[in-house]
Amino acid sequence: MEEKLSGIVLGGVSFGESDKILNVFTLEKGVISARIKGVKKAGAKLKFASEPFCFAEFIFSVKGEMRTVIGASLIDSFYPLREDVFKYFAGGAILEFVRRFYRENIASEEEFLLTVNALKRLSYGDDDYLVELITFLVKSLRAIGYSLTVSKKCICGCDIEGKTFFDYKTGAFFCEKCNNGVGREINNATLKALLGVMNGENVERENKVRAVKLLEYYITSRTEEKLKSLEELIKIL
Ligand SMILES: [Zn+2]
Numbered sequence: 737m738e739e740k741l742s743g744i745v746l747g748g749v750s751f752g753e754s755d756k757i758l759n760v761f762t763l764e765k766g767v768i769s770a771r772i773k774g775v776k777k778a779g780a781k782l783k784f785a786s787e788p789f790c791f792a793e794f795i796f797s798v799k800g801e802m803r804t805v806i807g808a809s810l811i812d813s814f815y816p817l818r819e820d821v822f823k824y825f826a827g828g829a830i831l832e833f834v835r836r837f838y839r840e841n842i843a844s845e846e847e848f849l850l851t852v853n854a855l856k857r858l859s860y861g862d863d864d865y866l867v868e869l870i871t872f873l874v875k876s877l878r879a880i881g882y883s884l885t886v887s888k889k890c891i892c893g894c895d896i897e898g899k900t901f902f903d904y905k906t907g908a909f910f911c912e913k914c915n916n917g918v919g920r921e922i923n924n925a926t927l928k929a930l931l932g933v934m935n936g937e938n939v940e941r942e943n944k945v946r947a948v949k950l951l952e953y954y955i956t957s958r959t960e961e962k963l964k965s966l967e968e969l970i971k972i973l
Contacts, residue, residue: 737798745790746835766842770803789814816859826865828965866944870933873951886930900924904957
């Protein structure tokens with residue numbers, strides 16, 4: 737049986753002498769894996785379709801549980817990501833997030849559009865990579881059920897100013913009075929940066945960096961998994 741799916745290559749591992757097993761995030765079936773043959777040989781026709789970030793319409797041959805790529809027509813390679821190390825790591829963090837946290841074999845149009853739009857804006861948009869990364873992470877965490885409560889208002893109704901606490905177990909921000917003892921104190925500028933980015937306001941670079949670091953801390957604490965690309969990006973910020 738043949739199957740035609742639109743998808744983005746998240747990554748792959750070598751298989752045998754010249755094949756790869758790819759992870760592909762598809763619109764129609766969620767994250768799937770598929771074998772692609774001969775792509776490590778020089779001049780392989782489908783080599784482009786085995787590279788991370790390749791967004792294509794794939795044709796698979798399906799036998800039982802196994803899919804093999806037999807054709808692909810490129811929709812976008814998000815080429816500008818390869819010309820800028822910061823964008824490249826930000827894009828890598830997006831792919832890694834999808835691979836780790838989006839469900840296998842379960843389609844989600846919302847998650848797919850979030851991913852495609854984030855990669856498009858990262859490649860061709862005017863906003864910087866930190867804005868795109870923060871936006872993607874906040875929205876995707878919500879999509880997988882790990883929402884952060886990005887709000888200026890504390891549960892007590894006051895505006896959170898001055899001493900600010902973040903509870904990584906619930907993703908909520910608190911004022912000093914309401915902090916339940918488990919929240920970690922953060923710089924108020926970090927919350928302001930998250931709010932500012934989500935509202936499309938200009939935010940100082942330094943504070944966007946704080947926001948990315950907070951998101952990394954939250955993802956690691958909440959999921960007990962580390963996103964390697966995000967860690968690598970933070971090292972060079
Ligand atoms: Zn409060």
